[in-house]
Amino acid sequence: MTSPYRSHAEQERALIDALASGRMPHAWLLAGPEGIGKAGFARRAATFLIADGDWRAEQGADSLSIDPDDQVARLVANEAHPEFLWLKREVPEAKRPKDGSAGKDEDIARNITIGQVRSLLNRLRVRPGNARWRAVVIDSIDDLERSAANALLKTLEEPPAQTVFFLVSHQPGRLLPTIRSRCRLLRFSPLDDVAMRSVLQSRLSDADSEEIEALLRVGRGSPGRALLFGALRLAEIDARLRAIADSGDPDNRLRVELAKSLSGTAERRRFEAMLAQATALSANLARTAEGERLPRALAARDRIVDVAALAASWSEDPATVTFVVGNALAAISGDARSAPRR
Known part of the structure; x- marks a missing residue:
């Protein structure tokens, strides 16, 4: 044992x-x-x-x-x-x-x-x-x-x-x-990245490196948390979240695609994983941001933390909550075209 x-x-x-x-x-x-x-x-x-x-x-x-x-x-x-x-x-x-x-x-x-x-x-x-x-x-x-x-x-x-x-x-x-x-x-403290990667690779032998890294980010030192989301195609969600933050998603296309992919009761677990991933991503961006990007990244982090904490009690459907999270990430770029459209 x-x-x-x-x-x-x-x-x-x-x-x-x-x-x-x-x-x-x-x-x-x-x-x-x-x-x-x-x-x-x-x-x-x-x-x-x-x-x-x-x-x-x-x-x-x-x-x-x-x-x-x-x-x-x-x-x-x-x-x-x-x-x-x-x-x-x-x-x-x-x-x-x-x-x-x-x-x-x-x-x-x-x-x-x-x-x-x-x-x-x-x-x-x-x-x-x-x-x-x-x-x-x-x-x-x-x-x-x-x-x-x-x-x-x-x-x-x-x-x-x-x-x-x-x-x-x-x-x-x-x-x-x-x-x-x-x-x-x-x-007991969260595991470091080396220990986390070792656990995930041993438990998910078929997962590719992108999936392992996505699980590493969402797990935040908790193998149990990461493994809970292990079969949920997190690399795909992670890539979309990062693209929204990097580009500002000026035409709303990425936000709409992400929201559609997480709508419906069958996608509830992936939606919950998205909230965890967005929280981790925004926290990391806030730590590394500089200059004019820093206050936007801090605001996005605080907004996403609030949304994630309240999501369980909201009456809004997952697609709407996902779009709100996407708006917060998009605002980090500072591109005026990334402002949410109605």
């Missing part, structure tokens, strides 16, 4: 050292932007812990790597190990297919419910019987209902023996302070 995220070595070392010292914290808060591998780290840490991790740490282990053919590794990978518990948002029972399958992604609940937490806590009443340690991953702790968070807090205040919690958080500042205070904090 080898991690593609080389930048997590420091976090792995912290956990191994804690195990080797005999003072293993009962809860770890894995904090950082979404999509940078925190949940993957939690699974690796849980596997290491259950597979005699304290013994491995005492013997000088330098990473959390476990042979994928190891019985514990196989069971954890299939979420079948009795001492590995994974709590996440689920499809409500009323919406689950009768054939027992997981259900549709769009039916997944917005929160982890109090019922799920109570079920988890009931399982923790019994000491681990199949390994020295039990590992609980909550992905993510941000998704807990308030009542669920309060129920979990009581357990963190009086943790079960030989049980370690790995709490994944994308926005740790929004958690109950009492939850944060009972955890050892491990911070």
